[in-house]
Amino acid sequence: MSEIANTIAALRAALGPDRACDDPQTRELYATDDTPGRCLPEVVLFPHSHSEVQAIVALARRHHLPLVARGAGSGNVGGAQPVPGSAVVSFECMQRILDYVPAERRITVEAGCITGALQAHVERDGLFYPPDPGSSPYCRIGGNLAMNAAGPHAVKYGVTRDYVLGLRAVTGTGETLCTGVRTSKGVVGYDLTRLLVGSEGTLALITEVSLRLLPKPEGRATLRAAFASTASACAAVARIMAQSVTPSALEFMDAHALAAVRGMGAATDLPAASQALLLVEVDGDRATLARQVEAMRSALDGPGLLQCDDAQAPDAIARLWQARKALSPATKAMAPLKINEDVVVPVTQLAALLEAIEAIARKERLQIVSFGHAGNGNLHVNFLVDPSDAGLMARAHEGLRSLFRKVLALGGTLSGEHGIGSVKRDFVSLELSPESLALQRSIRRLFDPDGILNPGKLFPAD
Template identity: 60%
Template sequence: MLPKRALAAFRSALGADRVFDDAATRALYASDETPRRVDPDAVLFPASHDQVAALMRVAFEHRVAVTPRGAGSGNVGGALPAPGSVVVSFECMRRVLEFNPVDRLVVVEPGVVTRDIDHLAREAGLFYPPDPGSGDYCRIGGNLAMNAAGPRAVKYGVTRDYALGLRAVTGRGEEIRTGCRTTKGVTGYDLTRLLVGSGGTLALITEATLKLLPAPESVATLRVCFADTRTALDAVARVMRQAVMPSALEFMDQRAIDAIRPTGTADDLPVGTRALLMVEADGTAAELPRQIAALEAALDGPGLLEAKSGFERDAIARLWAARKSLSHAVKQIAPLKINEDVVVPVSRLADFVDFLDHTARAQRLAVVSFGHAGNGNLHVNLMVHPDDADEMARAQRALEAIMQQVLALGGTLSGEHGIGTEKRRFVPQEIDAVTLELMRAIKRQFDPHGLLNPGKIFPD
């Protein structure tokens, strides 16, 4: 349990109404979307940058580990409390500090909901491109910690590409500022890009200056059905070789399609559909028909059953309904979803999915694959029953094989979910020992006592 002197110091720094150590509150913040739970010793709710700096100085003095938390919507254990730690929840830091349409930027605190940033931007004809699937409730601080993305990443990039600058607090409780307010700047090292994706292990982000873009005038969507997975993913490779860059290119395999059938959103799919692509283009209303025609030409080929387009808001919503219902639908297959967001080169996607099918058969597992095919980023979901020891052992064997194959194909362990606690044992397979030690040395510079989100990213 947290020493009384440390608890009293946290209350002195933040106020008693922002520090809770009762069992009910600790239980509420004991997990994220992973199935494991660890009760923190206390939960802190800072309301400002100064309070974050103050609590971190207390933590440094008393050697108390700190687990930062946004909405707790991650599924790799990034917000899972370390034993003996306190959770620092940023949900009370939700102010928009500046909105500057002329300079196309917004300055926000980490507790701002991601979708709200986009809504604000669109009031001025701008938009915030990163669009994680949890955007309606996830917080920008968590997005920065994990370098979150979403379907639009294929054209517009990821969170890191929109972070112009940060204000943060190190493991010593010291304030740092990184980056600038302009899209060009090479003064000093790029610490902004270092902090984004670091999972809260280097500093606690308290403010973010984010780049905005002009909102596209129009959007159009294609729902494309194929007779098999390989021909669908061969079509993805063709799309990514031609001149028109889609703003989204999503894939669903046969099991994913089967999962959404009970929702009614797949009732109008052609008979024999075993793979589905969602392809989106954006731009001016005048140029969209040309873009869609170019995409349709690239998609045309063996295995194509149907390509249905939508140019109006309602039509687009209907076409996306199947994809958006998927995350919830797959949970009906089995109680536990082991979700991996691996990435392979687009040219190797078809080979990788063939390997997944072989592994699923060999280990007698239900494996559902979908995700951002345009980036080679697939969400591989092993659907299992946690009370079945034999099935869980087979799932672990499958997971080991999948990670090895990802790296053999020139891929990477995580595209947007991060490493957290769940993938850190695989990290040495991708990163060599010398590079890992350099990363650990950087960690020690920011956080000499190892207090910031311990037990994440690095293997023991």
């Protein structure tokens, strides 16, 4: 019997025959995430509890089996892609709500809980879980923690890390680690919770998490503003973020993004001269909404503004958001492959970044569509390419490197919410110093001395 066969037999004994699957169909289903490329795992594991995850890690360490944690596989940087000879640990069978105390605005769930389902559950009690990645109808809380996911409302409410009170996890040595507190304050020891959130499954496998909740806003309103140029839209973003009312969302679309959604039949009511679009949302007490809308209208009003609409009724709000909702399928239809980067710069540098992106597109003869969370300076820069064209892919790679260098020169960072995974790992040394990389690798070895947790991810090859 081969070593891998012995390992799978031991895993079946620990989990049961139906939850350690090495049949070709299951392996093929879990061979990739939402990233191009695939690698067949040796086996796919479906634990039902923290203790079963602990048993998996103990066996994996004994048999030198790499483990790749997986939520819904919705990430697009290869974070949940298997590596050769690995096992995928899928958390989809761990969806229970373990503890829910509305009076304390706190909920504890297993890592496989679907983000949208959690949001719907707490809304019944007038509560609100703010992090809202675009994949929230199907992505899972464990994956959100692994990548420190965000979404449009991060401009006001922050990212996943800001709502994690504490968690339970299994380190690469098979030990249980409980971090954080159940209270709104707590400063005992190092903040291991914040260290694990965003670690992409390289330090420990998160099994349970306690989350902080907020009261649900009573109402919301949306404004949609069309501009004659990218520069005038960016100037409006800077005005919005400099005044006293913080929007709950502030989204940007460039001229190429507008052309894409118009091709899908959306945004047809915008002025023909529109070269950029801003979507602004405010929320809170109904009594304050009118004042907030007026503050946003005042900030949007300036050179280059062509049209500004606002709405508070749900149907009208949905119509204003139609263009943004149509954007992802529209860009995917434009080329065989979309390389989606999520760089971040200070809001005041957004116009400079967009100008640099246009220069990169001209120099490398690339089709690039840009949109994103302007209130955070978080731009999704989409390189639309054909992977069968070697020359085009070489130019795209050069364009990516130029993009990253410009972002860092503007005081930004390589990733705001997608993470690093395997796709961006070779660029990390552009941002992190050798000293920082060495220290972070040392931390990784403390948690996972045998290197079995999500190898080949997050850092460049050592």
